Amino acid sequence: MNVLNILNEIEKVDGAVYERLSPRRAALKNFLGLGKKISLAALPLTLSGVFQKAYSQTTANGATVDSLNLLLTLGYMQFQFYNNVITTTPNLIPVADRPIINTLRDQEQAHINVLIKTITDLGGVPRAAMPYANFDYTKVNANVTTNYGTFLRTAVVLEDLGERAYKGQLISLMGTSALALVARVQTIEARHSAQLRQMVNKLQIATLKYMRPWVSIRRNDADGTDLLPITGNDSMIGTLNPVYDIDTGLLNRETKTIQAGIELIGINGNTNLTVGPASEAFDEYLLTATVKTAANLFIKAAFQLK
Incomplete structure (x- = not known):
């Protein structure tokens, strides 16, 4: 032989x-x-x-590697967003907020590092690093590099997308060695979102003066009452609906009030549990196809997820 x-x-x-x-x-x-x-x-x-x-390992881990590479792409997207403002227009960030943005950037880099290592350990090939030029961050507003409010609103959307994407991939990764890692990072993404939402609230941006630290129904600027009926999400950007509102059959909207088949409004006779708190009580996940659709809003055509 x-x-x-x-x-x-x-x-x-x-x-x-x-x-x-x-x-x-x-x-x-x-x-x-x-x-x-x-x-x-x-x-x-x-x-x-x-x-x-050698080959059975590659086959068995293929779905896991695909999930992790999807999350790695989001990591590149978030890291480049923060890193660009820190390195090219640092004065856009108020001095008091700079440690926060630096921490967000550094933690996204840590996520990238651990995802690359995990993919490699599984015998997979990590997606190649994506530079800032591969992305388009202008969906909230074209002044994202010159207006701090727009920068923060864009960061909120990116982190909300990351948190929902990680939660959705937990379903795909059940029973795999990557499950615990992804669960840990998902909680960090959620904390990022909550922090940024508080910063947006502090700026008192018009139509977002009552933004909550969690994904919520939009509130009226005048008195904080819920804007009903529910017609969208609290990003105020219709093109960003895939991040919040749309999944297969519209069954997984951030504004839904039914969990595990149970209607939460007025449950057990609780009249205080109305549409607002009922819909805000749970973070929703995004399935892979919807994550790709949402992520591609921020990725230039030549580099989009297929």
């Missing part, structure tokens, strides 16, 4: 064969000495086992 010929033939149809085998370098390093330790008859079976482990 000519092992080198076998590897050469496999490489013709799978150029990544050596990368697939690389986690077992120690075994491969001694492969030429296998004949001394096992019988010639057993050598084909042994070689088959090496390849089976």
Whole structure:
């Protein structure tokens, strides 16, 4: 048996064969000495086992890697958004807020790092780093790099998208080794969103003066009452509905009041549990297809998620 010929033939149809085998370098390093330790008859079976482990691992982890790469793309999006303002227009950020924005940037970089490591450990290939130029952050307003209020509102949408995307991927990752990691990062994304929403509230931006730290029904600027009926989301940007309101069959809107098939409004005779608090009590998840649709609002055409 000519092992080198076998590897050469496999490489013709799978150029990544050596990368697939690389986690077992120690075994491969001694492969030429296998004949001394096992019988010639057993050598084909042994070689088959090496390849089976390499390729079965890739297949089994494929869905997990896909989920993590989706989240990695969002990590690049968020990191570049914060990093750009810190490095190119730092004076846009009030001095008191700069430590917060720096922390957000650094934590997004940490998320990127751990996602890349996890994907690599699973035998997958992380999506290549995406520079600022790959993204379009003007969906809230074109003055995002010159108006601090627009910058914060855009950051809120990016973090809301991240939080919902992470929560949705928990469904796909049930029973996998990546579940705990994604659950931890999801809570950090939620804290990012809450912090930024409080900062928007502090600015008292028109139509958003009563923005809550959580995704909520929009409130009337004059007295904070709910703007009913529910027709959208509290971002005030219709094109951003995929981040908040739309999923398969419109069943997973942030404004829904039914959880696990149970209507929360007035539950157990509680007349204080109205449409506002009922819809705000739960964060909703986004399924993969909707995450891609929402994320592509901020990604230039040549680099969009398929």
